[in-house]
Amino acid sequence: MHLLIFVLFYFFNSYSVTSSKVPVCTNEFTLINNKCLKLFTTPANHSAAEKTCRKYGATLVTVKNENDNHAISTFAGTSASLLWIGLYCFGNDPSKCLWDDSTGSADVYDNFASGFPLVDIGKCVYYSVQGALTGKWLTENCDLSSKAFMCELPTTFSDSCIYNYNGYCYDYYAEASFVVAQNTCEQFCGDLATIHTANENRYILTVAQHYPSSTIVRIGATWPASNVYQWVDGLPWEYKNIDLTGPRGGDCMVMSTRPPSPVAAGYWFGASCTDERNFICKRPAGLQCVGTPPSVTISPIQDNPSFCNSTNLLAPGVVTSPNFPRNYNNNAFCTYQLSTLGSYNILLRFAPFSLGTSDYVIVYDGESASSPVIGNYSGTLVPFSLISSSNNLLVVFNGNTGGQGFSARYTSYAPLI
Structure with a gap:
């Protein structure tokens, strides 16, 4: 099977233009300043606004320069006075504010009003x-405040396909090896669909979730050996979303799309190449095949760190009790502030979990001990998972008697649309 997969790499197609590359927008979005925007005037809290954008495979609008900033007020006009944008702040400095599209912080460009972010x-x-504050950015409580909002998609090229995103068409097919x-x-x-950015991963998950008959879809990635990963389109392995705690049942990768898949929706794991699975094809919008592809470049995957008494730990990662997998000492105390981008929730999975008789872990559904408690856990437990209702979790560990401890992997989680 390995040989067959490698042989296939030499027969994949490359592409050239057959129609004019004029940028267009889909889903009734409007082309503004080389972006596709859609305004929603019905007020919603931040989480509901993110969910609406996600239905289109979109994010809340991002603002990377002065032209982008001006375009928002021009497009919104008098239809809305305040609206959410796709930026979430972890501190009172633009460098601590991260864009929903995974492109980094607002350190390069920001237009916060004086005294903000706060x-x-x-x-x-x-x-x-x-x-008086036209064009300025301010911060507000994510859950208690409702505002209009604007969603953003990248431009693409005209094509008759249903799912057209960022220059590619995505088509869903029934089961096959x-x-x-x-x-x-x-x-x-x-x-087979290859995935090179977090936004593309989000979009493919959105496509797959429109088809409830399957919990898993096949993608165009192979896993022929430990720490060896390959895309069928031959492009470098620069983006990965593998859940290493999930099963590796074979050399071909699949994406989880909904429960009861063994890993969280949007994450990948290894599966049999011969099993018949639903799958998604990816082709350039408005282009046709002519030639042969470039060679495959292989990059190793890196381990995730773990921390005790740390703040703003961005997903994905692993947190453990002190000295794990060795026993933790008496009087151990740790807090872990877990976060992800504002457009996601957090999936936290404990495996293993074994504490002393009077020791415990408390998980709060938010960023502080005043947030609602998801659960208080002690003793020896089978592996279990928790999901936040926002993009923050606080984990508190109090160990007084010593024990094996725990390991917990936290990942970004996109709820079902």
Whole structure:
């Protein structure tokens, strides 16, 4: 099977333009300043606004320069006075504010009003459309405040396909083995879906979740050996979303799309290449095949760190009790502030978990001990998982008697649309 997979790499298609590359928008979004935008005037809290954008495979609007900033007020006009944007702040400095599209912080460009960001009153960022603060950004409580909002998609090229995103068409097909699925995609000038950014991963998950018949879809990645990963389109392995705690049941990768899949939705794991699975093809919008692809580049995956008494630990990662996997000492105390981008929730999975008789772990559904308690856990437990209702979790460990301890992996989680 390994040989067959490698042989297939030399027969994949490359592409050239067959129609004019004029940028267009889909889903009734409007082309503004080389972005596709859609305004929603019905007020919603930040989480509900993110969920609405996610239905389109979109994020809340991002603002990377002065032109972007001006375009928002121009497009919104008089239809809204305040609206959420896709920026979440972990501290009172623009460098601590991260964009929902995984492109980094607002350190390069920001337009915060004087005295903002101010995370003491809220960490979600909104944009003032009208009045003395037109074009300025402020922060507000994510859950208690409701505002209009604007979603953003990248431009693409005109095509008749249903799912058209960032220059590619994505098509969902019924069950097939890896080889048959790849052959099917090639017949339509494409490959099994390859995924090169977090936003593309989010979009493919959105496509798959429109088809409730399957909990897993096949993607265009192989795992032929430990720490060896390959895309069928031959592009470098620069983005990965593998759940290493999940099963590796074979050399071909699949994406989890909904429970009861063994890993969280949007994450990948290894599965049999011969099992028949639903799959997604990816082809360039408005392009056709002519030639051969570039060679495959392989990059090793890196381990995730773990921390005790740390703040703003961004997913994904692992936290453990002190000295794990050796026993922790008496009088151990740790807090772990787990976070992810504002458009996601957090999935926290404990495995293993074994504490002394009077020791415990408390998980709070938020960033502080005043947040609602998800649970108080002690003793020896089978592996279990928790999901936050926002993009923050606080884990508190109090160990007085010593024991094996715990290991917990935290990952970003996209709820079902």
